[in-house]
Amino acid sequence: MNEVPAHVGIIMDGNGRWAEARGRPRTDGHLEGLKTARKIVGAAVRSGLQYLTLYVFSTENWKRTRTEVNFILGLVKRYLIAELEYYRKDHLRLRHAGDKAGLPAEIAAEIQNVCDETKDHAGMQVILALNYGGRDEIVRSLRRIIAEDKTAMVDENLIHAHLDNPDIPDPDLIIRTAGEFRTSNFLLWEGAYAEYYISSTLWPDWTEEHFNKAIASYSGRQRKFGAVST
Ligand code: FPP
Secondary structure, three states, X not given: OOOOOOEEEXXXXXXXXXXXXXXXXXXXXXXHHHHHHHHHHHHHHHHOOOEEEEEEEEOOHHHOOHHHHHHHHHHHHHHXXXXXXXXXXXXXXXXXXXXXXXXXXXXXXXXXXXXXXXXXXXXXXXXXXEEEOHHHHHXXXXXXXXXXXXXXXXXXXXXXXXXXXXXXXXXXEEEEOOOOOOOOOOOOOOOOOOEEXXXXXXXXXXOHHHHHHHHHHHHOOOOOOOOOOO
């Protein structure tokens, strides 16, 4: 049986449905989703987690309306500015996964600023997956390899070493809210052996109790990594 996972990834789904069910604009769902994200970061710290990856904005999310895209990116900026003090106080470290080059310059600069400010913090690491796609990350890894050495012998270790955050251990548990059974291009390489936990509850309705239940479910499972149980 497992202890507390070291690394949990969350696909925070259901913001739009939460708002639509209340006859409110989808953006209200994202605003509520941001509040939940702040709550769950606290819950993750209290649970003893070392790494928490939040799927904030995918490489496919650009297909949404300009209003929705701008609203989500605006929320990210607000989060980064507002939370820096909390990250300092609790020694949390912020990291980014995804294609920074494809982000608006002011968001990329703000991410860089908080990443730099918190880089020596030894507490839990929060990884914001922003303009992130699992396939895109693998392609970018291969491009980095080719840029370094066209004749390199490509193997799993080399691809892994050129991912966005090669020092971060693979996620032990991936949580998806709002009842969908899809990976949606999240941590495709790193999540190869992750345990999955699907919750029917929409992300804005998630509480610390939901999070703890997911962790307890993980702790009760036996992982085999392709081998047989002993
Ligand atoms: C998925 O719900 C949610 C998103 C694409 C955005 C997630 C963003 C946040 C929670 C706010 C920012 C958070 C941080 C930590 C900066 P959906 O819109 O796909 O919901 P639906 O499937 O019900 O339409």
